Every structure is written in structure tokens, then in C-alpha cells.
Amino acid sequence: MPKRSLRPVALVLGLCWLVVFFDGMDVNIYGAVMPHMLDDEGLGLTPASAGTIGSWTTFGMLLGALAAGNLTDWLGRRPVVIWSVILFSLGSALCALAEGPAFFGAGRFAAGLGLGGLMPTCLAMVMEFAPRGRVALATGLLMTSYHTGGMVATGLGLSLAPAFGWRWVFWAGVAPALVAVPLVLRYLPESPGVLLARGRRAEADTIAARYGLEPPEPAQAPAAGAKGRWDSVLALFAPGCRWATPLLWVASFCGLLLVYGVSTWLPQLMRASGYGLTSSISFLMVINLGGIVGMLIAGRTADRFGPVRVSALWFVLTAVGALLMGQQLGLALMYGVVFITGVWLFSAQVMVYAATNTVYAPGQRATGLGWVTGVGRLGAVVGPSVGGALVANGMQDWGFTAFAVAGLCGAAAISLVPLTARRGKRDAGAGAGAAPVTAA
Template sequence: MTSTAPPQAPRPHTFRTVFPVLGLCWLAVFFDGMDVNIYGAVMPHMLDDPGLGLTPATAGTIGSWTTFGMLIGALAAGNLTDWLGRRPLLVTSVVLFSAGSALCAAAGSPALFGGGRFLAGLGLGGLMPLCLAMVMEFAPPRRVALTTGLLMTSYHAGGMTATALGLTVAPSAGWRWVFWAGVLPALIAVPLLLKFLPESPGVLFARGQGERAAAVSDRFGLPRPTPVEAPAAGAKGRFDAVLALFRPGTRWATPLLWLASFCGLLLVYGVSTWLPQLMRASGYGLTSSVSFLLVINAGGIVGMLIAGRTADRFGAVKVAAIWFVLTAAGALLLKSHLPLGVTYAVVALTGIWLFSAQVMVYAATNSVYGSAERAAGLGWVTGVGRTGAVLGPWLGGAVMTAGNESLGFTAFALAGVIGAVAIALVPLASRIGTRGTARGPQARMDNAV
């Protein structure tokens, strides 16, 4: 396991060294965002298609199937990545959601369409924690939040692309062609990932490939992994990584991170799935209603850049808590039928806070968990959070079926408040957990506050 690579002058570990990994993961998450948002972008057209037989209640249920698949994918990826490797699982994730999109495009019934969305969800759920773990590992320690924010701009660029397809392709060629566009990731991203994406040095070291681990570390300016930092191999290692989430210093912070992620993903997927239809039910036209999805994702890109820089300076926990509160305020404002220009402004501002609040929850995990359990920690934070993603689309469908769209905005606001309280309590939970123990976890937590 000990590295035998010859000593060489290490490359400086700067923000520039993470660019190759960030760029490839950016591309993968771009297609993730496009696939997630395609459903909401074309839902008004699908509901108007008598040949498919989709109802608002069924549409909400199918949205929950997607996110249930994402829950399974996130948990599986977080626990298998240190065994099978991050690059193979990331490629598999892209192939799965591309295949799911193809099945949706060809589906002739809601049941078959739902099966395609579940399959896509498996891949979508696995991809996000893998990409986050990769960029966190390769990023300079003081630039983790910024790097995470830059990565997540791709999700919203993909969401804007999906909305543009919904506005241009769906009305003229039909909603099925928008889903056929979701096959592109398998053709574009997979070859690039296989050729250029490096494997995690920590994973390579844990698998006994010390020379390769040292070579990758030196190439990207990373410290060479040590037995303490590397994830333990085998089934016992994966089980130990999960147990580490509940050891002193993390045992109380872990469920709070799960709750914050639950609220954040309820907001992200509830709004992404139902915003056009909620706004349409509030009296806005079809084109304007779909355009709101474009605007909120544009706000999301700006928010990622603001949140990343701000969190590196003031701490991811503080930024996430404030952003959740601002998201709740935006959701309450959208309950009112405001003038169109004012509504666009509120939607854009809400997008700035909404999506980056969730991403800063992910960034906070970097300070709560050490290197050996980071992938498992991220996998469980995203995986358990997916229960919120399951609930969000279902909740939107139930509200629309009941004909009370304002209740949906109230529920989203409540989720923002609960998320703010949960993430704000993480530092206190870490202090309680580390009383009488080593100060390592708490020292990391102090940097995140």
C-alpha cells in the first residue's frame, strides 16, 4: 500500500490545478441539470397531450418516482464509490440517465414513462455526490465552497437549456424530441470522462495502487494520500465509513445535515417540477409560466457564484442558513399575483437563494467529515435528502389536484425555514459531540461557521 513512486517536485496546489476535474464534472452535472429540468419544462405540453393520458396527480407521482430513483442512486454511489472507483460509477450514472431519457421519449403510457424517469433517477442520484466528492478532493482547501459553487452553475445552465428546449422544440416538434435530447450525455460526456477524468488518489491508495495514487496526486498538486486519509477497502471499510458519520463530533451534526438536505431538495425538485404549472394556475400565460423556469435557473447560476465566494469568507453554514430564510421570503412573495415584471424579478432573486442554499449544505459537509468518510457522508446527505426530493414533486401534484396553488408556495416557504434552523444548529451539534474528545472535527467545523 505504501507509495513507491520516485520523489519529484510536487506541483503547486492552486485553484488552477482543479480545472481539468472541475471542467469534466461540470459537463456531467450540466447534463444532470438538463435531464432533471426537462420534465418540468415540458409538463404543460405533456398534460395537454391526450395520447399520453397524463393527469396532474399522475405527473406528481412520476416526479416522485424520479426522485425515489435518485435516492437509491445517491445512497448506492456514496457507499460503492470507494470500492468500485469514482470514475466507473460516474460513467455508469451518465449512461443510466441517458437510457432513461430514451425510454421516456419512446413511452406510450404514463407507466412506461414513469419507468424511464425512475431509471434516469438512478443515474441522476449517483452522479451528484460523485462529482461533489471529486471536486472537493481536488480543490484547494480554502477554495472548496467556491469550487462547489462553480460546479453547480452547470446544473442551472443545464436547467436553462432544458427550458429553452421546452420553449422552442416542444411546441413545434413535440415533447418527445426534448427527451431524445437527453440521450446526448451518453454520446458526448461518456467518452470524455473515460479518457480524461482521473481516479481519486484516496480510492487508488485504498485499493493498493500506491504508485498510481502518488502519480495522480503529484500531477494535480495534491498531498499524497496516507492510510489515515484513505477510505478503508472492502465491505468492512464501507460499513466503517457509515459508522463514522455517528462518531463523536458528527453524531448530532449528521441528522441535522440530513434534515437541511431534505428541506433543500424538497425545494429544488418541488420548484423545478411544478413552478411553470403553479404560475400558470396563478393566471400567467403558458409561455411566461415556462419562462419562469428559465429565469429561476439563471438566478441559480448567479447565486452559486455569490454563495461560493461568500462561504469561503464567512463559512458555508452561515450562508446556507441565510439563503434558506431568503428562499422562504421569496416563496411567500410568489403567492401574490404581482405585475409580470415584478414577478420575474422575484423569481430571479428566489433562484439566487434557493439552489445555492442546498449546495452550501453540501459544502458544509467538507468541514464536518474527514477525508476517509467524505464520500460516504456526501452520499448519505444527498441520499437521505432525496426523500425531500421525492416529497416535493408529489406535494406539488397534490396541491394542483386540490386547486390551491398558494398552499404550494406556503409549503415551500416552511421548508426554507426548517432548513435554515437545521443547518444553523450544525456548529452547536458539533461542539456538543466533541466535548471530551479530540478537537479535529471541531477544528474543521470552526472553519465552516
């Protein structure tokens, strides 16, 4: 069957791209203005409290991601997108108004809840609306927005904060509620599967036809009611996917450990390797640029060879790149190594998300994605902590080695998913009433 164009779903992809762009901007704003906040004696922020607040943000993202799957099945995809954007915009406003660390931390926690809920919801929508054979490409295109937002946040921190103060950067974080929410309210459609679950068959068929999708079947509809939402969680451990689910969690944990660990400590590790301050900060921009390119390459490659294979290979290549970054290389050569490592590093994690499309049935996909991203957030906590512990103990040379080990563990976990999925199909076929699962 020939692969269809993404053009019919360009509106859905474009709107999700916009809100995830603001997601990436908001996540990276804190780090971009950290030096200015520490210099503000009136705020009273210390390096220790700054680290604690960073953990609050990540914990909020973890809770938001875990709740997102069930909330979208209950409220619908579109309302969760809207309220997630409103929530992290409100959190940014609280940060701009904060007079002390506690109030500021409350704002970052609120923002984390919205940020954590938005990502899996947008991923689920893009996967549902993407044509068959174009899911990985659509996922990769979506995630270019996150890194674009991160680069914009860095630019705001470098330009706006020195001239007008760090609070104005957080006021810029209110823009999503003013720009994106009206567009989402006006143009973003609801999931046909969710509409079908609510008995709105005609509306579900109309939206499916408008976007070139097959009419939704009852199996694609998420279960209704509190019991149905609980059953959606239990379904992640049904015979068809009981082994694949924890492996996806491990792969996501390793991927986000790498993403957040490298993003947080790359400049400091590079300084410890003998590079200048300006060059060390520039490496962070270069690795994000590589991440944008990598999303486009990984998406097209995964549509041809499968997201599991691509994710596993990308994890291995990330490990190789991490080891190379720990070597003493010339500045120009190191820029090339950092760029290429960015190509593999960020998209290895995103292809883990794309792999959920091959494991979970449509009715469980939002819940499955929510738990894969939520459990993976633990890696986002551990990654910066590992880097911080190594730096604090004068063991910077081991930083890139630790990241390489995480890459190899992620590759091993995601590589086993196809084997467990095939085993799950055999178990499901032997069990009564088990739901079928597509092997990765």
C-alpha cells in the first residue's frame, strides 16, 4: 500500500507543533535565566533552592504525564491540550510575580503539571491523525518544535533578561495562553475515537472523513467511566503487552536521563574538558540544532525500518557520541561531534514514543503514552542528579561515560520490545478475550 501524504492532517500537526513549541520554550526558560535569578538578591534564590525547584518542576511533569492518558479518555484530547497550555502559562505568570523561592517553586510546579500533560496528549493526537506509514515521520516533525522552543528560550535568556530583567522572560511564557489557546479552540478537532466512545458516531465519522482517516471502530474508542479508565491502565499489562510495557518504561527512562542530563551539564562538562566558557555554552545550542535535524531523519527512517530498530540504533550511536565528547579534540571537530550526537540523542527518545504505536491498541494508546512519558520523567530527575554528583565530587571525566552507559541500556531495552510483543501475541491468542497487539 503506498504511503499517503501528511497534507490532510497538516492542520492538526501544525497546531500540535505550535503548542509543543511553547512547551519546549517554557521547559528551557528556567535554565536560560538561572544566572540572573541567582544574582537577584531580592528573590533570595540559592543554588540549593534552585535545584530543589527544578525537581518540583520535573515532579509536576511526571504527575501531569501520568494523569494525561486517563484525563484525555475522560475529557477528550482537545480540552486536555487547552487546559495544559493554560496551566503552564499560568505557572509562568506566577513565576514572573514571585517575591520568594516558595512562591516561585509553586509556579514551576503548576507549569510542570501542564507541561507533563501536554506532550503525551499531542503525541497521541498526531499518531491518531497521521496516515498509515507516516506515524514516525509525523512524530519526528512534531518534536522538532520542542527543540526550536528550547533555542528560542535560550535566545530570550541571552537578550531579554540582561536588558529588562528575568521576570520579563517569564512574562513571555504567558504568550501560549494568548496565542495558542484561541487557535486550538477554533481549529483543533477532537479525536474520532473519543467521540465514538461518547456515542457521537456521526461527528466521529465526519471528522475522520475530513482528515482522510478510516471511520473509527469500537475497538479504537477509549473505555468510558472510572472503571474504564482503570481498565485502560490494567490493559497495559494484559497478555499482549505485559512484557513490552516495562521495557518501554526503561527505554524512556534512559532516553530522558540522557536528554536532561546532557542538556543540564554539557556546558560544565565541556569546561572541565578545557574548552572556554563561550564555546561551552555554544555546544548546547549546537546539540539542539542537531536534535532538530535528527527528528526529520529519524522520522523518515523509522517509517521505513520501524521505530524500534531506529531507536535502538540511535541509542547506540548516542553512546558512541558521548564517549567521543569526553575526548580531547579540536574545537571545530568537537562542534561536529556534538552536532552529530544531537542528531541521535534526542530522536532516540522520540522513537520510543513512536514505538508505542506498534504495541498498544488505539483505545489504550493515550494511556500507554502517558505512562511511558511519565515513568520516563524519573530519568529526567536522575540525569541531572548524576551529572551534579559527578561534578560535585570532581569526577567530571566520568560524566560522558555514564551517559554512554545509559545509551546502551536504552538500546537493550527497546531492542527486546519486538520479542516480547511476539510472545505477548502468543499469550493473547492462548488467553480468553485478550486484545490483539501488533508486533513492533
